[in-house]
Amino acid sequence: MAESSGGSKKLLWIMVVLVLLSSIGAAAAIYMVMSQDKNAGGNAAAQEVAVRQTPIFLKVEPFTVNLAGDRTGSRLLYTGITLRVGDEQSKEILAEHMPQVRSRLLLLLSNKQASELATPDGKEQLSQSIIARLNKPFAENQPDLDLREVLFTEFIVQ
Known part of the structure; x- marks a missing residue:
């Protein structure tokens, strides 16, 4: 009988160890599982922070400019431009200084040749030149502009 009680004690200990394991x-x-839910909640919070922002556009009225002369004679450019800015303050500054904006654009465009503007690369370089030209301050103590993109809404070289 002593053997049977020792065997049941071993079985009891094995069962206790199995229950603990x-x-x-x-x-x-x-x-x-709980840590995955917390990470998913963190990602959801990060996704909520990345809320879609409405783009801010400023339309510049279309205009016509004489291009620099080349072998084919004088050429004209008719273009409409829309500026995408990063904040309302930049839009307000550009709108307040629209005569200066248009003047800078006309001076820049009148120095271009039709052959430069005919290619997609030429248009991209023109876009970068416009951004650089318009980022120069219009007045003293003007905050920096957040000019993001130049969009050509109309573009005819003749």
């Missing part, structure tokens, strides 16, 4: 495994599984 299963509890530890279950706790680890629950921890992993």
Whole structure:
């Protein structure tokens, strides 16, 4: 009989160890699931922070300019430009100084040749030149402009 009680004690200890191991495994599984939910919640919060911003545009009325002479004689450019800015303050500054904006654009464009503007690369370089020209301050103590993009809404070289 002593042997049978020793065997049941071993069985009891094995069952206790198995219960403890299963509890530890279950706790680890629950921890992993909970930490994934927290990470997903963190990603959702990050996604909420990246809220879609409405773009801010300022339209410059279309105008015609004489291009620099080339082998084919005098040429004209008719263009409409829209500026995409990053904030309302930049839009207001550009709108307040629209005569200066148009003057800078006309001076810049009148020095271009039709052959320069005919290619997509030429238009991209023109866009970068416009951004550089318009980022120069219009008045003293003017805050920096957040000029993001120049969009050509009309573009005819004749």
